[in-house]
Amino acid sequence: MKDWKPATLAAQAAGAQERETGGIVPGISVTSTYGRGPDYALLRPGNIYGRDENETVRQAEAVIRALEGAAATRLFPSGMAAIAAAFRTVPGGGRVVMQSGIYWGTVKWAREFCARRGITLDEVEASDLSLLSGALSQKADLVWIEVPSNPWLKLVNIEEAVTIAHAAGAVLAVDATAATPVLMRPLEMGADLVMHSATKGLNGHSDVVAGGLSVKDEGLPAWQAICSDRHDAGAILGPFEAWLLMRGMRTLPLRVERSSENALRLAQALENHDALEAVWYPGLATHPQHALAQRQMQGGYGCLVSILVKGGFEAAARVVSRLQVFHRATSLGGVESLVEHRHVIEPHTGIPENLLRLSVGIEDAGDLIADIEQALR
Incomplete structure (x- = not known):
């Protein structure tokens, strides 16, 4: 074994x-x-x-x-x-x-x-x-x-x-x-x-x-x-x-593989979106520690993607309210995709008020990308 x-x-x-x-x-x-x-x-x-x-x-x-x-x-x-x-x-x-x-x-x-x-x-x-x-x-x-x-x-x-x-x-x-x-x-x-x-x-x-x-x-x-x-x-x-x-x-490797693939596709699709200030994901070549992520992580870069919405707190809140596939809930790593407006949870810690943390699940990647894009319009 x-x-x-x-x-x-x-x-x-x-x-x-x-x-x-x-x-x-x-x-x-x-x-x-x-x-x-x-x-x-x-x-x-x-x-x-x-x-x-x-x-x-x-x-x-x-x-x-x-x-x-x-x-x-x-x-x-x-x-x-x-x-x-x-x-x-x-x-x-x-x-x-x-x-x-x-x-x-x-x-x-x-x-x-x-x-x-x-x-x-x-x-x-x-x-x-x-x-x-x-x-x-x-x-x-x-x-x-x-x-x-x-x-x-x-x-x-x-x-x-x-x-x-x-x-x-x-x-x-x-x-x-x-x-x-x-x-x-x-x-x-x-x-x-x-x-x-x-x-x-x-x-x-x-x-x-x-x-x-x-x-x-x-x-x-x-x-x-x-x-x-x-x-x-x-x-x-x-x-x-x-x-x-x-x-x-029992399904951990399959789930992690799929969610990591979805997260990377989502991050790449949003990286240059006009409605976003930034996309944080270790799998992006633009991430300042991408080379370290390549050395330390094998087979993917995980399910978490953080996006910063232009327009501050209110703009981020509007995006959250419009999402239809992503559930508005706290946690990460599940088969379902979640979105969390972190500033609501920890407003006193210096977290950017326009940051949305996405936990990317195993759904169809195209559906996830389309959901975020329609919410950003």
Whole structure:
């Protein structure tokens, strides 16, 4: 199985089957506790209590672990729960260096958490390695980057960031939600941890909230702390959600391939549109980090496209109101295309008020392009 390509790993759920019946689709193990024999020995070693020991969750973790080329994976009840687990490894009085301009939910939580814990938090434009290096001229415990960033769609050179972070004694964690392991595998570039909001591309059907952390080396002290914290604090994913996630991942490579193709076609069609100030997409040759995207991402550049509408907030709002194929909703990575007017969500962060974030799905590309073009008239 270790030599299987991502398409095979995903389609066959990393070899998962129903053990007792031989069914090719595993069932859902919903038990909360496990039995013991007359001698009080466990009937199945390792299965004590459902809080951290569930076969369905383990199977979903195995799929992600295989796709990432990871040593281990742990699932959480949301992407933010996974992020919180990583940040909680930083001791009180420690230091975090975090990329600026990333998902606002991460930024808000990290600022508040670090303030409560007396942790120094430095936010830096990590896509500029000189700024990242300057921020890490002093010791740090954790470096958090997001590649590509949401919704600015900037990239960080992961291999270089690893070298800089490790020289400062820090663990380097990558939020790779927008790429998925189909397009980018940060652990192979030296990252210590990779995080996915599995709610997004991994599940891909907008019917699960989940998160995952994967590690390059299980001996990493931060990983041991993450596993212990999940077990003791109970930040677990339910078995039904894990089963839905695993079902969604069976089509992950196909979905990512199609949405990436659609996103590139859409970005190219809109790149020189008279009603737009700019189109941000790593797959465009005009993107300032296109060459880096070509090196770090394989098989496509993801589903996210950000467009800036001429005429400011009101003009962008009018475009959103006219869309007929794109759903007006928050999220990304699903089979359906979504549009989000980000300034409405985070008006205080400096996000351009005319920015529309498009999560491009698997619909007909021509329909998506026509929908945007009619809305821009």
